[in-house]
Amino acid sequence: MALNTSSPAVLNASNLTCIREERILFDALDLDFQPGDIWQIAGANGTGKTSLLRILAGLMEPENGEVCYQQTAIQKCAEEYHQDLLYLGHSPGVKSELTVLENLKFNLQLCSQDTEQCEKLLEQVDLFGFADTLAAHLSAGQHRRIALARLWLTQAKIWILDEPFTAIDKLGVKRLEQRILEHADQGGIVILTTHQDLSLPKSRYQTLTLERIFS
Numbered sequence: 460m461a462l463n464t465s466s467p468a469v470l471n472a473s474n475l476t477c478i479r480e481e482r483i484l485f486d487a488l489d490l491d492f493q494p495g496d497i498w499q500i501a502g503a504n505g506t507g508k509t510s511l512l513r514i515l516a517g518l519m520e521p522e523n524g525e526v527c528y529q530q531t532a533i534q535k536c537a538e539e540y541h542q543d544l545l546y547l548g549h550s551p552g553v554k555s556e557l558t559v560l561e562n563l564k565f566n567l568q569l570c571s572q573d574t575e576q577c578e579k580l581l582e583q584v585d586l587f588g589f590a591d592t593l594a595a596h597l598s599a600g601q602h603r604r605i606a607l608a609r610l611w612l613t614q615a616k617i618w619i620l621d622e623p624f625t626a627i628d629k630l631g632v633k634r635l636e637q638r639i640l641e642h643a644d645q646g647g648i649v650i651l652t653t654h655q656d657l658s659l660p661k662s663r664y665q666t667l668t669l670e671r672i673f674s
């Protein structure tokens with residue numbers, strides 16, 4: 460789906476400090492995300508990757524500092540920001556009691572009459588043939604693919620993805636990386652955490668590694 464880039468997305472964070480359970484996770488972090496950027500947030504378990512994503516998505520308050528979208532603090536432009544943002548957290552938000560197709564329709568507000576669109580999407584996320592299977596009866600990777608399907612439909616300019624490759628097989632990872640690249644090439648921004656190396660060209664993404672702070 461083509462992205463509307465008439466007003467390119469710019470996201471900045473300045474002087475971000477995050478403290479959890481009295482431990483400093485990161486301190487005075489400045490970040491600048493420009494159209495076309497892909498950022499990998501790396502670091503050992505517990506270094507604060509998810510916390511940083513949640514702060515950038517406006518789901519958690521930092522101890523210090525602020526996040527701005529188009530030069531405005533995200534709390535002051537919450538409606539516009541949330542329209543332009545897609546956040547996929549750890550838990551995929553898939554309803555076990557619904558079938559694959561029902562989940563897609565529910566999550567993506569797909570028009571139920573548009574069979575062609577539904578079938579294309581099922582193919583893109585490699586769930587073709589599973590349309591009528593209950594989500595509860597899927598494997599972990601297939602479950603995750605339902606959540607990831609929205610990346611093929613969304614108009615959001617900023618994607619914040621927490622470990623999107625978890626439980627996804629090699630071919631699925633490749634497709635997902637291609638989709639991420641395509642989004643960035645259209646002027647979108649992708650910020651993601653992963654414990655795996657990305658196989659995108661090194662020139663196409665940047666890595667921020669969070670280190671454990673001992674205080």
Ligand SMILES: Nc1ncnc2c1ncn2[C@@H]1O[C@H](COP(=O)(O)OP(=O)(O)OP(=O)(O)O)[C@@H](O)[C@H]1O
Binds near residue numbers: 484506508510
């Ligand atoms: N809900 C919470 N309440 C209090 N502290 C929390 C909460 N969630 C996480 N933490 C603390 O914040 C620290 C960082 O957690 P976070 O999930 O941001 O790390 P992470 O780098 O994403 O880890 P992982 O690689 O294991 O997913 C953890 O060590 C934990 O002590």
